[in-house]
Amino acid sequence: MDQLARAVLEGEPRALARAISVVESGAEGASHLIDLLYPHSGGATTIGVTGAPGAGKSTLVDRLIEGLRAEEKSVAAVAIDPSSPFTGGALLGDRVRMMRHHADDGVFIRSMANRGRFGGLAPTTRSVVHLLDAAGFDVVIVETVGVGQAEVSVAGSTMSTVLVLVPGQGDAIQALKAGVMEVADIFVVNKADREGADRMVSAIESVLQLADPLPDRTPPVLRTCATRGDGIAPLLEALDGHRAWLRKAKRLQDFRIAAAEEELRDALGHHLTDRAIAALDEKEAWIERLASREVALPRLIRVAVRAIRDAPRP
Ligand SMILES: Nc1nc2c(ncn2[C@@H]2O[C@H](COP(=O)(O)OP(=O)(O)O)[C@@H](O)[C@H]2O)c(=O)[nH]1
Ligand SMILES: [Mg+2]
Structure with a gap:
């Protein structure tokens, strides 16, 4: 285990894949491995990308990776898909889509099943994020499916949470009114090439204005077309902006305490x-x-x- 931990800290991709399997399966040595690696985590920027199935999250993550690579940041991305809860295997779609990053040492991509019994992120998923963080990636992105509980959970464990919506998603507006909106730091209306994107943006903005009490920061609402790569630069800027905001007034420390609890x-x-x-x-x-x-x-x-x-x- 000590040797595996060392190899992970050195960023060896194969060691990383093995370590993740150990943690995911709860195999013998998993706790020890986490004990060894956790103290080395905390340096990465963590980003949650969440939203309904088919909203374009994976396509968007792929674009974010591309943008972050252009800034010479190393990126690890984990996609959690509850639709394959038994195999824990990689999703073919994600694999194929992300294949173009395959030869890139600065990118690590993994799909895993969500074993969270009560919805949300399973404890093993969080451990995997710490592991990737310890391995030295500048940015760790976690993609999760869902509107509701799962978001609350991902929002609590990543520094910045992006909620991806699509034009005409009226149910999402209802959910936002019911209070899911606090969980997003940035809203993205993806598939902006489709009709109704402007209406969706206004609908989200008007729900945000209903917030009571007024938050000390109103989340931006952005438009993207992930398939074409439109709107990615503003999204990366918004993520930088949110991180800068977090770093002020002890907010990041507060976040870390709340996430740890x-x-x-x-x-x-x-x-x-x-x-x-x-x-x-x-x-x-x-x-x-x-x-x-x-x-x-x-x-x-x-x-x-x-x-x-x-x-x-x-
Ligand atoms: N028209 C359009 N289609 C998109 C856009 N982004 C993603 N898609 C398509 O939507 C489908 C689902 O995308 P995917 O990234 O797998 O969604 P996920 O389930 O949220 O991860 C795929 O066929 C994508 O090509 C977009 O901006 N515009
Ligand atoms: Mg996906």
Whole structure:
């Protein structure tokens, strides 16, 4: 493991791929690897790109990579796709699209399944981001699918979050009104080559004006056509602008603290749940009793907590 960690820190692509597999699969040594690498992370700029399936996120990420490479920044991109939850394999579409970066040492691309049981980013995904960060990439981009909970989660773990919408996506406007909008630092209306892009931009802007209390920063609403590469330079500028804003007035430190707490809560939740379930004697019988109202939740929780306490140390 120590050797693998060293190779990751040296940015060796094959070591990186192996380390990610170890972390993803939770194989033996995963915790040790994370212990070794985590102290070396924190230097990368992290960007979340989220939105509905088909919004053009991957195409946009590909363009962002191109733009960042032109600035001589190294970039790692992880696409999380819940539609392939069992294989954890790379998505063919992403692979083919991103193939042109394949020979470039400054680019690392990986698709992975989202194993988050409660929606959002799985703890392993966050660990993978830290790993890529530790490997020395200047920028780490995380693409996630979804409108709602998943965004909240990605927004909490990446420095800047870009929400990608498309013309005519009325459901998104409703979601924004319901409060999903706080999760985006930058709004992008992609497929701006299509009819209705201007209307979509105005609709988002008017929802943003409804914010109460007024935020100390109003997210910009940008237009892109990812397939043609239009609007990418302004998006990169907006990302720089948001980062500059974060660096002022201790905001970045506040973000890091909040992200760390969220990560701890999330990982601890998963960990304790797994341990309690494993430690619970006659688990099925307890669940049946819970279902048939023979036992209520508070008592079962006490039983489960006691089971963890009495279980032999792992
Ligand atoms: N017309 C148009 N199509 C786009 C644009 N961006 C992406 N697409 C297409 O939309 C489809 C879905 O793109 P993809 O990047 O895979 O979306 P994702 O699911 O959000 O990652 C693909 O066929 C893209 O070629 C755009 O700006 N305009
Ligand atoms: Mg995609």
